[in-house]
Amino acid sequence: MLIDTYGRVATDLRVSLTDRCNLRCTYCMPEEGLQWLAKPDLLSDDEIVRLVRIAVTDLGIEEVRFTGGEPLLRPGLTGIVERVAALTPRPRLSLTTNGIGLARTADALRAAGLDRVNVSLDTLRPDVFQTLTRRKRHADVLRGLAAARAAGLTPVKVNTVLMPGLNDDEAPDLLAWAVENDYELRFIEQMPLDAQHGWQRDGMVTAGDILASLRTRFTLTPEDSAERGSAPAERWIVDGGPHRVGVIASVTRPFCRACDRTRLTADGQIRTCLFATEETDLRAALRSDAPDAEIARRWKLAMWGKKAGSGLDDPAFLQPERPMSAIGG
Numbered sequence: 001m002l003i004d005t006y007g008r009v010a011t012d013l014r015v016s017l018t019d020r021c022n023l024r025c026t027y028c029m030p031e032e033g034l035q036w037l038a039k040p041d042l043l044s045d046d047e048i049v050r051l052v053r054i055a056v057t058d059l060g061i062e063e064v065r066f067t068g069g070e071p072l073l074r075p076g077l078t079g080i081v082e083r084v085a086a087l088t089p090r091p092r093l094s095l096t097t098n099g100i101g102l103a104r105t106a107d108a109l110r111a112a113g114l115d116r117v118n119v120s121l122d123t124l125r126p127d128v129f130q131t132l133t134r135r136k137r138h139a140d141v142l143r144g145l146a147a148a149r150a151a152g153l154t155p156v157k158v159n160t161v162l163m164p165g166l167n168d169d170e171a172p173d174l175l176a177w178a179v180e181n182d183y184e185l186r187f188i189e190q191m192p193l194d195a196q197h198g199w200q201r202d203g204m205v206t207a208g209d210i211l212a213s214l215r216t217r218f219t220l221t222p223e224d225s226a227e228r229g230s231a232p233a234e235r236w237i238v239d240g241g242p243h244r245v246g247v248i249a250s251v252t253r254p255f256c257r258a259c260d261r262t263r264l265t266a267d268g269q270i271r272t273c274l275f276a277t278e279e280t281d282l283r284a285a286l287r288s289d290a291p292d293a294e295i296a297r298r299w300k301l302a303m304w305g306k307k308a309g310s311g312l313d314d315p316a317f318l319q320p321e322r323p324m325s326a327i328g329g
């Protein structure tokens with residue numbers, strides 16, 4: 001298993017399938033986009049499936065989440081999902097997406113074995129969406145969400161980042177909309193993972209701000225902490241239930257003590273943490289015909305060295321070189 005020196009065991013694998021994206025969210029990348037990873041450096045579909053197979057059959061991974069950039073841009077996505085769903089033991093499969101194109105692909109992904117989706121949506125207002133993402137695709141995301149629910153990719157979770165002066169007034173409206181549409185809403189604190197390195201701690205909307213705003217319209221009751229387990233989202237029961245709302249507060253309420261995540265990048269690097277500044281290269285081992293056991297050994301070694309946490313509270317904190325768009329959620 002993938003254990004670290006703090007006794008945490010990674011059972012949740014996040015796989016970034018591409019660093020490319022069809023949105024330009026202001027808190028993630030510049031308008032012109034980024035220098036994308038070179039094609040030869042990207043793992044092939046076969047290489048991804050082999051690494052996930054080793055993780056599931058030899059290293060105790062129980063959950064696989066496909067991310068990006070935008071994973072729906074990966075041409076072989078459905079095939080990858082199908083082959084991973086056929087593994088024994090069968091891992092739980094989810095996808096984090098911006099929802100563009102989901103209306104077209106939800107049924108096929110469900111049939112391939114995908115269990116559920118997280119869709120990013122930061123606003124109910126098309127004009128604010130355009131300001132935040134620099135694209136006019138708000139309606140596509142709403143269609144994608146409805147298609148995911150209709151296809152049975154449930155619970156459909158919605159990830160929202162609030163930005164001061166842009167959409168930070170929308171928290172109660174977003175929750176009312178999510179309750180009405182039976183989506184599970186989670187607010188995510190903005191993290192220092194943007195390509196522009198423009199993040200400011202005093203310029204972000206905190207969990208405290210979000211909860212205070214929600215409480216102007218809803219009664220929120222903390223969920224029993226035992227129910228949280230290693231999940232990143234802290235959850236509250238909305239107006240006595242059944243709906244929940246979550247807050248992922250990596251900055252102000254870190255949850256690293258129970259972290260069970262390990263990450264694989266689209267170019268074959270292992271990241272022990274979202275904020276890791278070092279990576280372990282498995283692509284070179286793959287392409288030099290290393291046996292499964294050797295790849296598993298390197299993966300274990302990498303996780304054994306996982307740091308206690310993000311280091312965000314450390315005055316010496318260094319933002320990772322690799323931006324969020326090339327790490328994935």
Ligand code: SF4
Pocket residue numbers: 250254255256257259260261272273274275308309310
């Ligand atoms: S910051 Fe790193 S250690 Fe903490 S929960 Fe996230 S991935 Fe895990």
